[in-house]
Amino acid sequence: MTRSPDWIDHGSRHIWLPYTQMKTAAPPLPVVRTSGTRIELADGRSLVDGIASWWTACHGYNHPHIAEAIRAQLEVMPHVMFGGLTHEPALLLAQRLAALLGPGLDRVFFTESGSVAVEVAMKMAMQYWLNRGEPGRSRFLVFKGSYHGDTFGTMAVCDPDDGMHAVFKGLLATHDVAALPVDEASMAALDAHLAQHAGQLAGILVEPLVQGAGGMLLHSPVVLQRLRTLADRYGMLLIFDEIFTGFGRTGSLFAFEQAGIRPDIITLSKALTGGTLPLAATVASQRVFDAFLSDDPGHALMHGPTFMGNALACAAAHASLDLFEQEPRLAQAAAIGATLREGLAALAGLPWVKDVRTLGAIGVVELTRINDMNRLKQRLIDQGVWVRPFGRIVYLTPALTIGPEDLQRLIQAVNAVVAAGAP
Numbered sequence: 001m002t003r004s005p006d007w008i009d010h011g012s013r014h015i016w017l018p019y020t021q022m023k024t025a026a027p028p029l030p031v032v033r034t035s036g037t038r039i040e041l042a043d044g045r046s047l048v049d050g051i052a053s054w055w056t057a058c059h060g061y062n063h064p065h066i067a068e069a070i071r072a073q074l075e076v077m078p079h080v081m082f083g084g085l086t087h088e089p090a091l092l093l094a095q096r097l098a099a100l101l102g103p104g105l106d107r108v109f110f111t112e113s114g115s116v117a118v119e120v121a122m123k124m125a126m127q128y129w130l131n132r133g134e135p136g137r138s139r140f141l142v143f144k145g146s147y148h149g150d151t152f153g154t155m156a157v158c159d160p161d162d163g164m165h166a167v168f169k170g171l172l173a174t175h176d177v178a179a180l181p182v183d184e185a186s187m188a189a190l191d192a193h194l195a196q197h198a199g200q201l202a203g204i205l206v207e208p209l210v211q212g213a214g215g216m217l218l219h220s221p222v223v224l225q226r227l228r229t230l231a232d233r234y235g236m237l238l239i240f241d242e243i244f245t246g247f248g249r250t251g252s253l254f255a256f257e258q259a260g261i262r263p264d265i266i267t268l269s270k271a272l273t274g275g276t277l278p279l280a281a282t283v284a285s286q287r288v289f290d291a292f293l294s295d296d297p298g299h300a301l302m303h304g305p306t307f308m309g310n311a312l313a314c315a316a317a318h319a320s321l322d323l324f325e326q327e328p329r330l331a332q333a334a335a336i337g338a339t340l341r342e343g344l345a346a347l348a349g350l351p352w353v354k355d356v357r358t359l360g361a362i363g364v365v366e367l368t369r370i371n372d373m374n375r376l377k378q379r380l381i382d383q384g385v386w387v388r389p390f391g392r393i394v395y396l397t398p399a400l401t402i403g404p405e406d407l408q409r410l411i412q413a414v415n416a417v418v419a420a421g422a423p
C-alpha cells in the first residue's frame with residue numbers, strides 16, 4: 001500500500017460526514033478515480049461498486065456520452081438563473097420527461113435534490129387545495145417504512161418511529177401514518193381512515209413498489225392500484241416518489257408502469273443525470289397545474305431554487321436518457337435481477353437471514369440483526385466490493401451496465417460475508 005496523501009489527514013479534520021457518528025465510525029474511504037463499475041482508492045485498491053453511488057450511476061461511472069454532453073454544454077452555457085430566463089436543455093428535457101412519463105404527467109418543475117423535489121410536490125398538493133378554496137387539507141397520508149428525504153418538510157413524511165429521523169419526533173409536522181394496503185384487511189382499515197379524514201388530507205405520498213432507504217421493502221403493484229382507487233374515491237392527489245425507483249431500477253423505466261395506473265404528481269432524481277450532476281424534477285398533471293392559473297398572483301407556485309434547471313445537469317440528463325434509448329437498460333436490469341435471485345438464494349436458508357428478495361436490479365438480504373455494522377462493512381471492503389449495509393439489510397443495486405464478472409464478485413462477496421456467520 002502507498003502512503004496516504006496529505007489531503008486526507010488535513011481535510012478530514014474539517015469535514016462533517018453524512019449519517020455518521022463522527023466519534024466511532026470508521027473513516028471514509030478516499031476515492032481518487034472511478035470508471036465503469038469500479039471505484040479506485042487512494043491506496044491503489046479497486047472496489048467493485050455494488051450500489052452505484054446511492055443508485056445514481058445507472059450507466060456506470062464516467063460514461064463517455066454523458067461526459068461529452070456536459071463538456072459541450074460547459075462551453076456554451078453552464079447555468080443561468082431560471083427566474084425570467086429559460087433555455088433549450090431545460091425546455092426540451094421537460095418535454096422529453098413528459099413524453100416518457102406519458103399522458104397525465106405534463107408539467108415539470110426542476111430542482112436540484114430529491115428532498116426538495118418532494119418538498120415541491122407537497123407544496124403543490126397543499127396549494128392545489130388552497131387555490132381551489134379548500135384550506136383545511138394540510139396533512140398527507142404516508143406509510144410505515146417510508147423515506148422521502150432529510151429536510152424538515154420531508155422528515156415529517158418519513159416513518160416517524162423506524163425512520164432515521166426519529167430523534168426529531170414531536171418537533172415535526174404530523175401526518176397520518178398507515179400500513180400499506182397489502183391485503184383486504186389493511187385496505188379496509190385505510191378506507192375507513194380516509195372516510196373520516198380525507199377532508200384534512202392534501203394527498204397520498206408513497207414510494208411505488210420499493211420503500212428504499214426505509215429498508216428495501218417491496219410491495220406488489222396491486223397496492224398501488226388500491227391507492228389509486230382510494231385517491232379517486234376520496235378526491236385526493238396521489239403522489240409517487242420515484243426518486244429511487246425511477247429510470248429502470250425496478251425493471252420498468254418507472255415503477256408505476258407495472259401497476260397500470262398513474263399518479264397525479266411524481267418526483268424524480270437519483271439516476272436522472274446518470275449519477276453525474278445534481279438534478280431533480282417534480283412532474284404534475286395538467287389538472288394540478290391548472291389550479292395555479294389565476295388572475296390572483298398569490299395563486300402562483302412560490303418556489304425557485306437558485307440552481308433550478310441547471311443547464312449542465314439538464315445536458316447530462318439528456319445524455320442519460322439517450323443511453324436508455326440506445327442501449328438495452330431494461331433488459332440489463334432484468335438479467336441482473338435473475339442473476340441476483342439465483343446468486344443470493346442459498347442465503348435464505350441461514351438462521352440469521354430473515355429474507356432474501358429481489359425486484360428489477362435490486363437484491364436484498366435481510367438479516368435478523370446486524371451485531372457489528374463497522375465490522376460487516378470492513379469485511380465487505382476486504383472482499384474488494386463497495387456495498388453499504390444499513391439497518392438490518394445488505395443489498396445490491398449495481399449499475400445497470402455491470403458486467404458478469406463484476407456482478408459475480410458482488411454476489412460472491414455478499415455470500416462469503418453473510419454465510420460466514422451472523423454478522
Ligand SMILES: *Cc1c(COP(=O)(O)O)cnc(C)c1O
Nearest residue numbers: 113114115147148149212243244
Ligand atoms: C434519496 C431519496 C430522496 C431524497 O433525495 P436527496 O437527493 O438525497 O435529497 C427522497 N425520496 C427517495 C425515495 C429517495 O430514495
